[in-house]
Amino acid sequence: MVSKTKLTQKNETLSTGAPSRRKFLKGTAAASGGLAGILAAGIAPATAQTRELKMLTNSHFVPASDVELERQLAEFGKAAGVKTRLDRVAHLQLPAVLAGEVQGQKGHDLVSVGNSNPHLYSKHLESVDDLYEKIGKAGGGWTDGTVGKGSDGHHKAIPWFFISFPLALRTDLIASINEDIPDTWDDVHRVGTKLKAKGHPLGIQIAHSVDSNMILRGIMWSYGAKLVDEDSKTVAVNSKESVEAFKFIAALYNDAMTDEVLAWDDRNNNVCLNSGKCSMILNPISAYRSAIKAGTKDKAGNLVHHSIQHVMPPTGPAGRHMAASFNNMGVWKFAKEKELAKEFMAFHFAKDNAEKHLTASKGYNQPVLAGNALHPLYASNSKYYFAPFIGWYTHAIGWPGVPTAAVQTVVDQYLLPDAVATVAVGKASAEDAVKKLESQMKRIYRRAAKREG
């Protein structure tokens, strides 16, 4: 029996005769486009595919680290009976891809969310409090409780690892002026001034770079200054400590550095140290690793990496403090495989796998789990002796508060490096630069407060 609807449709077609040109074109385009697309892409429609766990992270300093992560994903996928995929983008491009995924509410399941991103994307990330507790308990506790928190106070990501900023120095150059390894910022100033006179300046970026944001924060904190209060909401940069810190950095710049640091990116300080021009930089172990990879030699033909040593960041009047880049692993709320993603995190953070990943990173990935801090890798090479202890002095951006979206905006706009640069080159007094920075930060924090209601 033919239904009434079908009859009506049939009658409509009969009454109008042939379909209109518009209808015909629409139908043909849809049919040919869809089929052609499927054939051309060579992939079955999404509905016909098997389950897949997709992870997005930034390309690691050490390719072997990515290889190990991919291996773990594959191993997990095999056990779970699902396909897995690790996608990577360059670290400076990761925020654009994350923003795109949030906008489209579609993308990967697991994502690497650095520094303040768990706070920024709080509404779009799954709460992982249970997993955070479980992993922390099994791993001997977390070294920093502020990392990975969302704006609602819940943990929106599992702290993964941090990249620290020790003082990397050329022992051969320091020994040449009969000086010892600097321990305080005043030591750095004194030794740096002497070495600059011999053509070997200190190299700290006062520029638009990640390193600059981290190191300058470290100096500020060592001088007792803070950009924001413990509540993470009140801008607290306008203080006499900040003014003192600005004056010190300006003196450091004028006495111990050259003006090229004003235009440096994150890579230039590595090259400067390895080439024998710079005597000291503050940096992760990249300069050392690059020197090994390139087989860099000094003028006498000696391998440069033998002369590079890493020590604790210098201490200031208010103690030893340094910022670090924290990486976290989170799961999107719009992910297709949320549970699977959480299961992988549990798998990856299990001691054995976490250690393998740490080892593959050749010392870059410093653990945020206390139980992994004394990993044997750090005792295997004197250049890594600093690593188990630097966590004591390391904070996430936003310290003494938590890393918030507002802090990230201040970081992304390079407000601190710009403010310090104006003082260093004599375009503003330390007092004026601090006041200007305060007003810029207050504007950002006001907007952030409005957004969060």
Add this chain to the structure above:
Amino acid sequence: MSSDTTTLTGSTGREVGVNKVPIWRRRKAAANYIALLPYVFFALFPFYIMGITSIKTDEEINNLGQSPFWATGIATEHYVYLANNTSFFNHWFVNTLIVTVAVTIISVSIGTLAAYALARLRFRGVEVFGVAVFITYLIPQTLLFIPLIDVINTIDEVVPIRDTYWSLILTYPTFLIPFVTWLLMGYFKTIPVEVEECAYLDGCSRLGALIRVVLPMAIPGIMCAILFSITLSWNELLYSLVFIQNETAKTISVGVITELIRGDIYYWGSLMAACFIGALPIIMIYGFFMDYFTSGLTAGAIK
């Protein structure tokens, strides 16, 4: 004897060489070329640095005591690294080529027809439509990619185009068609309408006149549009970055920075090698079609 001299026989019977080109003209030409040198240097310097850096060893690149402007030897290690450790040749280059060719064909075909319609046909709202096309061209990609993500995701539900170059073939025309239309509108307006009318008198339809008369006369403009389309699609970064994260589906612009910039460790030699190879097709195309490019751009500038 040079080709620009002729030989005359004088009254004494001796052969006398007479220059065709006066000496003042030679001097003027020499002065012009000398004046051009700084510009040529400015234009070619990036390619030179790319080329020279790509054949240095890592040790040489990182040695600040050595001049960055020349190499002490020729090292192929960075090209070998690209071939063995990245998907540069077998995927990224091929993907970029496919996307560029497809997008250029689509954009120039549609843009040419749109430009002709806007320049020649008289219908209600033609001027507004022309301005709208221009305004569309002015919308920055950094804003346009946000709604386009939704478009791509919606299509992806039916046909999986995300993480394939089809997402780029579909989205690049959104900024290229307005540009081509805008460029060619100006060019079509410089072609006398009387020539077209003659074609009608000879029995051509509008389409026939377009194909047989207008398009051949608009070749410089169309070539200019093609060159721009090729350049813009070849170099595009943002859409490629946002729509494709799959290693083997990436284009050169994204693949290179993903693999060769790792935190603060830049694989500088391989980066320069990749940029050098990536720039070669564009350089060659511009080298061959520069005259079209210049005349296509300047047409419509004066009446």
